[in-house]
Amino acid sequence: MSELPRERLSKALSRPAASAPALVAFMTAGFPERARFREDLGAVAAAADAVEVGVPFSDPMADGATIQRASHAALKQGVSLKWILSELAQLGPLRAPLLLMSYLNPLLAYGYERLAREAAAVGVCGFIVPDLPLGEDAEFRAALEPQGLALVQMVTPVTPPERMRELCAASQGFVYAVTMTGTTGKSVAVPADVLAYLERVRQLSKVPVCAGFGIRSREQVQKLRGHVDGVIVGSALVEVLERGEAPQPWLAALRS
Numbered sequence: 214m215s216e217l218p219r220e221r222l223s224k225a226l227s228r229p230a231a232s233a234p235a236l237v238a239f240m241t242a243g244f245p246e247r248a249r250f251r252e253d254l255g256a257v258a259a260a261a262d263a264v265e266v267g268v269p270f271s272d273p274m275a276d277g278a279t280i281q282r283a284s285h286a287a288l289k290q291g292v293s294l295k296w297i298l299s300e301l302a303q304l305g306p307l308r309a310p311l312l313l314m315s316y317l318n319p320l321l322a323y324g325y326e327r328l329a330r331e332a333a334a335v336g337v338c339g340f341i342v343p344d345l346p347l348g349e350d351a352e353f354r355a356a357l358e359p360q361g362l363a364l365v366q367m368v369t370p371v372t373p374p375e376r377m378r379e380l381c382a383a384s385q386g387f388v389y390a391v392t393m394t395g396t397t398g399k400s401v402a403v404p405a406d407v408l409a410y411l412e413r414v415r416q417l418s419k420v421p422v423c424a425g426f427g428i429r430s431r432e433q434v435q436k437l438r439g440h441v442d443g444v445i446v447g448s449a450l451v452e453v454l455e456r457g458e459a460p461q462p463w464l465a466a467l468r469s
Contacts, residue, residue, distance in 0.1 A: 217361030218338035222310045222386040225262050226421040226443045233468040234434060235262035235443035237387075237423050238450055238460070239314065241283035242266050242300075243292030245455045250292075251304045253454055258307040260464040262443065265341065268294050268315035279448040283455070294319045294328075301335035310338040312365065312386070317345050325356035332362065339363025339386040347383055365389050370410045381417035388418045390441065391426045403436040411440045434467050 216224070226235045238261035243250050258264050267280065269287035294315065301311070313332065320328055320342065332340075339362050345353060347366060354364050363386030368377050370393065381388055392407055415422045424437055425445030434444050446467065453463045 218310070218333060219361055219363035219385045222263060222312070222338040222363055223420050225310050226387050226423060228421075228442050232438075234437055234441055235421070235423070236464055236467060237261065237263045237265055237312075237425070237443050237445040238464060239265040239267060239280075239425075239445060239447035240454060241269060241280060241287055241451060242297045243269065243287035243290055244283040244451065245286065245457075247287070247290040247292055250297075250300055253460070254304065255307065257450070257460045257464070258309040258311075260461040261309050263310050263312065263338075264307070265312045265314050265445065265447075266297065268297060268313055268319055270316045270319060272316070279451050283451050294323050298331050298335055301337070306336055311336055312339045312341055312363070313337055314341040314343075317342055320353065325353050329356040329360045329362060333360035337362065339365055341365045341367070341389060343367065347380055363387075367391055368414055369393075370407065377414065378417055381414060382419075384418065384420055387421040387423050387443065388414060389445065390414045390422050390424045392424050392428070393426055403433055408436075408440050411437070415441070431467050431469065 226237070228235055238257045240253060240257055254264065254266070267284065269284040269292050271288065340357065342353070350364065357364055365386050365388070366380040366384035367389040368380050369391040372380065390411055411422065411424060421442035423443035423445050424441045425447065428434065428444045428446050429449035437444055450460060450463070453460055
């Protein structure tokens with residue numbers, strides 16, 4: 214039996230305890246330039262273990278200033294979910310598995326079953342949907358299941374213990390462990406209580422655990438080593454791309 218997309222994602226992020234965490238790299242589709250999307254994505258995928266492609270949205274409420282700015286700029290260039298899938302079809306297979314991070318409205322408008330079929334056909338392994346709570350996701354999950362696509366769940370330091378248990382049990386591909394409350398983009402220290410929280414998440418999860426929100430330095434990645442399977446870098450990488458810098462050296466330096 215062939216490997217399901219969500220299994221490919223989990224496999225790419227699984228790491229021995231002593232090794233450096235896997236890198237999940239976030240980029241906003243079509244930012245900074247729509248014409249460069251395939252080139253930028255190829256470069257990021259060559260250096261990361263998985264790539265999270267952000268679908269631009271008019272009200273990205275979980276994102277900080279950098280990703281909000283990127284999202285609005287991409288929308289002005291006409292970037293849409295349909296366009297992203299078309300670009301992925303032309304790009305062909307990548308070394309790193311892909312996820313789409315989207316708020317719910319664009320997914321609803323596209324149609325769940327059509328989206329799942331077309332996403333799987335162009336190499337997408339799963340979805341992250343910040344505004345789709347567990348318990349209200351049955352319809353979307355049912356559309357993803359025949360294609361073997363992951364629906365990644367997010368937990369935070371203030372998630373109640375029983376809810377955290379439910380989220381970890383339901384998450385596919387990996388568990389997205391938010392390192393702080395609030396929006397993305399702010400650099401975050403890694404204090405002992407955050408490490409203890411991440412250890413609790415790992416104990417509950419049957420899939421890899423990746424820490425995200427505010428990860429932008431090699432020192433942070435080193436401090437998380439042994440406590441998570443992977444780290445998610447978003448705003449800092451979006452800024453690298455915005456400056457026109459090559460993403461590969463920057464990503465490589467995070468785990469050097």
